[in-house]
């Protein structure tokens with residue numbers, strides 16, 4: 234059992250959970266994830282470790298309710314517990330000194346981006362952060378990111394915060410400005426967003442790293458369900474990733490495989506009581 | 519009673535038939551296929567044993583169960599004694615009685631085999647083990663061993679790790695098992711389906727170990743959560759039994775289409791994650807026409823699972839002929855009875871899909887058998903120009919697994935074979951002092967009982983190592 238010590242709501246249906254998991258906290262490196270199995274008979278859900286405190290023995294997860302299992306996780310109050318958490322899994326982020334770096338986050342992906350951006354800043358990179366979301370309530374961690382970013386650019390689809398539009402509009406501006414054009418881009422968020430960022434940066438040859446979230450079960454390379462195509466090679470996101478060179482990623486395949494269980498997922502959500510259904514965020518896949 | 523039977527009478531008893539669930543019915547449910555012998559059937563079958571002095575059957579058993587002894591006790595109706603003998607030699611008899619390939623091990627050596635069929639050693643083992651589970655109060659309570667003060671870490675809770683833990687606990691050592699998944703049993707839990715090995719059995723065997731004082735910690739991935747080095751520092755010895763859990767990919771076009779699974783994923787979804795149950799949320803694609811590629815136990819388990827999930831056509835596609843199939847004979851027979859189609863001497867060339875990315879078919883190559891290869895089996899060779907297409911909506915790849923490098927990648931000094939398996943000497947010792955290994959991680963994909971044999975063997979070596987150090 235893993236005790237939830239804190240559970241805050243950051244945005245509609247996006248929660249920050251601080252969980253006691255001393256061994257994972259000690260072993261964890263930036264970019265790695267855990268698998269959360271909330272109860273016996275539940276699903277195994279991969280979630281990026283946003284932060285860890287080895288002294289306190291805690292890890293921080295940002296979780297968005299997108300289905301019954303994630304709903305159950307965000308619904309676990311402080312003092313409650315989650316049955317199983319396994320990790321840290323996956324490779325650690327390769328932090329280099331690139332010079333100017335653009336960190337692009339969308340939705341809950343901003344939470345995954347946060348520790349990455351901080352590690353890049355700590356490694357003497359000049360970090361510009363771009364965060365985007367549907368509307369103002371979905372923009373998270375702007376102040377925290379501002380602490381170490383040279384600037385934070387915010388875009389919302391409805392213009393309720395920052396400028397109206399998509400993260401790619403802001404990124405285009407950066408690229409067009411020779412003084413601010415990044416040497417590397419890190420993008421974390423919904424697949425269409427990461428894909429759009431990669432398409433934008435590709436003609437400029439700017440190295441773009443993305444963090445992928447395919448369907449997985451064990452997270453240790455045992456099932457192979459998380460296959461992604463990188464260049465001409467099939468890789469397992471759980472052990473070879475989750476971060477990959479975005480220009481090599483076959484996004485069409487990723488999107489396709491993410492929809493494998495769409496019917497079953499819709500059915501499960503449909504079986505929930507209406508008030509719970511409202512809490513689930515419909516994610517674009 | 520046996521003593522009253524003449525040799526002629528003993529020779530006249532026919533080998534017992536295992537009562538089974540009706541094939542038609544069971545091909546649509548996940549309940550156990552074999553129903554187990556009645557007490558009368560078991561005693562009568564036990565009476566068939568000739569109590570050979572040379573005990574050829576025992577030589578065929580990797581954990582050297584005292585087969586004639588337990589059978590003799592059973593023949594005399596002394597079930598507590600039969601259970602006592604069996605449990606002393608075998609940590610997981612209820613599992614072995616169900617999944618061991620007795621036909622290649624003990625039973626193949628039985629002197630009665632030639633004329634009237636070998637004594638049904640496997641069925642008897644299962645009977646005695648199940649009886650013991652239901653009657654714990656009738657078992658002699660062994661004295662608790664004196665604590666040795668030594669501690670051992672066991673990586674993996676598959677048959678190798680469980681056997682190791684049981685043996686060491688009996689010797690008085692303090693044992694902690696570290697398991698990567700959220701539940702115990704390894705392949706017994708996530709691979710072998712409920713209809714062949716009910717998970718209740720695995721639970722009971724694991725509980726028995728816990729009652730012996732074995733500690734089990736799930737969710738610990740050695741190599742990620744903790745390193746081998748940390749374990750070596752915290753424990754007096756370490757045993758690695760982490761299996762061969764990495765699927766070998768087909769490497770064919772179309773492998774990433776939706777509806778194409780590795781057998782590991784397919785079976786894990788169904789067994790560990792309960793996708794076959796309506797009260798579990800885990801999704802799985804219920805194919806109408808399912809092709810499973812391979813000819814081993816894993817392939818049979820996957821195809822029979824597909825059938826139970828509702829497939830109208832559930833097909834085995836195997837590149838050699840039936841004689842070369844590594845699966846247990848019982849599994850092949852059961853599969854056929856359940857309406858599984860066997861397409862033999864055929865190999866997949868390409869997986870075909872539609873515009874939405876779903877698998878729609880398999881393009882296959884017809885094969886014929888040529889010269890024997892390194893494994894001694896005749897090598898399949900393609901027949902030029904002979905290809906055909908199969909319409910399918912789910913494909914399961916069951917061609918094999920290899921060692922998972924997660925642990926070994928973080929232990930650079932541990933000696934590995936070229937294939938990535940851990941190298942050990944005959945006692946199970948690796949090149950690192952105090953580190954032992956066994957089961958599939960050493961052998962590559964093998965069997966439950968060989969993994970258990972390794973666990974038992976290495977336990978003796980660990981005991982000697984710990985006593986030397988004392």
Ligand SMILES: Cc1cc2nc3c(=O)[nH]c(=O)nc-3n(C[C@H](O)[C@H](O)[C@H](O)COP(=O)(O)OP(=O)(O)OC[C@H]3O[C@@H](n4cnc5c(N)ncnc54)[C@H](O)[C@@H]3O)c2cc1C
Nearest residue numbers: 674676677678698704705740761815957958964965966969
């Ligand atoms: C579908 C299927 C059917 C089979 N049917 C039969 C049969 O009928 N008869 C038969 O004799 N054999 C059968 N086999 C083979 C048999 O199951 C294996 O040979 C046997 O389970 C190997 O035992 P093991 O203990 O070495 O490994 P496993 O059973 O693979 O157990 C290894 C355990 O270690 C855990 N682990 C892995 N890595 C780590 C890590 N880094 N840290 C911590 N834990 C870790 C795994 O999660 C797993 O629980 C079958 C295999 C399969 C896949």
Ligand code: SF4
Nearest residue numbers: 567568570575628629
């Ligand atoms: S070989 Fe057969 S008859 Fe002989 S002791 Fe073993 S089980 Fe009995």
